[in-house]
Amino acid sequence: MNRVLLTLVAAVAAVAALGYFLAMHTVAGQDFLLSRAISAAGSPSKPPPDGIRVLVCGSAAPLPTPGREQACLAVLTPSHYFIVDAGAGSGNTIGLAGLPGQRLNGVLVTHYHSDHIAAIPTINLMSWVAGRQGPLKVYGPPGVTRIVNGYNEAYALDRQYRTAHHGEDFMPIEFGVLEAVEQPIESVQQLGELTITSFKVDHSPVHPAVGYRFDYKGRSVVITGDTIVTDRLREMVAGADLLFSDALSLPIVKTLEKAAEQRQPRLAKVLSDIQEYHASVTDVAELTRTSGVGMTALYHMVPGPRNALMENIFKREIEDNMLLTEDGMWFTLPIGSDEILVD
Numbered sequence: 189m190n191r192v193l194l195t196l197v198a199a200v201a202a203v204a205a206l207g208y209f210l211a212m213h214t215v216a217g218q219d220f221l222l223s224r225a226i227s228a229a230g231s232p233s234k235p236p237p238d239g240i241r242v243l244v245c246g247s248a249a250p251l252p253t254p255g256r257e258q259a260c261l262a263v264l265t266p267s268h269y270f271i272v273d274a275g276a277g278s279g280n281t282i283g284l285a286g287l288p289g290q291r292l293n294g295v296l297v298t299h300y301h302s303d304h305i306a307a308i309p310t311i312n313l314m315s316w317v318a319g320r321q322g323p324l325k326v327y328g329p330p331g332v333t334r335i336v337n338g339y340n341e342a343y344a345l346d347r348q349y350r351t352a353h354h355g356e357d358f359m360p361i362e363f364g365v366l367e368a369v370e371q372p373i374e375s376v377q378q379l380g381e382l383t384i385t386s387f388k389v390d391h392s393p394v395h396p397a398v399g400y401r402f403d404y405k406g407r408s409v410v411i412t413g414d415t416i417v418t419d420r421l422r423e424m425v426a427g428a429d430l431l432f433s434d435a436l437s438l439p440i441v442k443t444l445e446k447a448a449e450q451r452q453p454r455l456a457k458v459l460s461d462i463q464e465y466h467a468s469v470t471d472v473a474e475l476t477r478t479s480g481v482g483m484t485a486l487y488h489m490v491p492g493p494r495n496a497l498m499e500n501i502f503k504r505e506i507e508d509n510m511l512l513t514e515d516g517m518w519f520t521l522p523i524g525s526d527e528i529l530v531d
């Protein structure tokens with residue numbers, strides 16, 4: 189009996205393997221698999237519950253990290269969609285997640301280091317193609333107008349090509365530009381049920397530098413930008429549901445610095461300089477313990493962990509309600525509960 193069963197299982201496995209081989213290596217099979225995969229990806233999914241959702245569209249800093257794009261978080265409610273910082277490569281994660289570019293309200297920038305602004309033109313193009321009905325607003329502290337003017341000039345030819353190719357009706361050229369919205373460092377925006385608070389952080393010698401807090405129907409998310417832990421940050425984090433924090437691993441950075449001293453002295457200098465203007469994992473853990481925050485997610489990780497060993501070193505000092513993010517990770521905070529769903 190067992191032998192009959194085994195023969196049957198082997199026969200089924202052989203047929204499945206043959207089917208897979210034929211599908212992958214014949215024109216008809218490839219076309220079938222491709223169209224099935226595309227229609228599965230495009231089928232509507234259940235709308236998320238009312239609340240705040242955050243996508244990690246970039247969890248790394250400038251040090252090169254495979255599988256992680258530079259700093260980016262997308263914050264959505266059913267009627268709002270903002271992107272906080274747009275580091276290099278983050279448009280890729282946003283595109284893969286299928287975010288609704290046509291209703292992108294704006295990009296909020298924390299400061300003007302390259303790993304926070306490099307993908308603004310990519311994100312602008314993606315949401316212009318998706319059907320955004322106006323220029324893309326770029327919010328930030330003083331300095332944002334200069335960034336926006338520079339990008340608008342650098343991409344002037346690109347806009348002409350896109351409109352000429354796809355048509356003025358489809359991609360009106362006046363919708364393809366960026367619009368600077370310069371805000372005071374400390375400021376509050378009320379957009380229906382959503383409050384966005386910009387607050388001062390300390391990323392010296394980089395000035396200005398801000399973080400953002402989002403409050404929506406009783407749920408709250410704080411994003412530090414790049415900073416050390418300050419009293420103002422503590423005030424903003426106090427009692428919040430979810431904190432996304434800059435985090436530098438001193439054990440890793442110090443070891444990298446020591447290794448670079450002989451062969452790469454320029455890299456060693458940079459690794460030494462950066463230790464002073466990012467929050468260490470130790471400091472973020474202390475902030476988490478003392479602030480009453482529900483959960484802390486490390487995202488602008490310096491350096492972005494490349495493997496389990498580096499992850500474990502980051503995790504040495506973290507609390508039970510802290511985690512290391514990955515690109516593509518979603519956080520959902522439904523209203524009327526304390527829940528934070530991570531997937």
Ligand SMILES: [Zn+2]
Pocket residue numbers: 249250259301303304414488
């Ligand atoms: Zn940065």
Ligand SMILES: [Zn+2]
Pocket residue numbers: 299301391394414
């Ligand atoms: Zn920075």
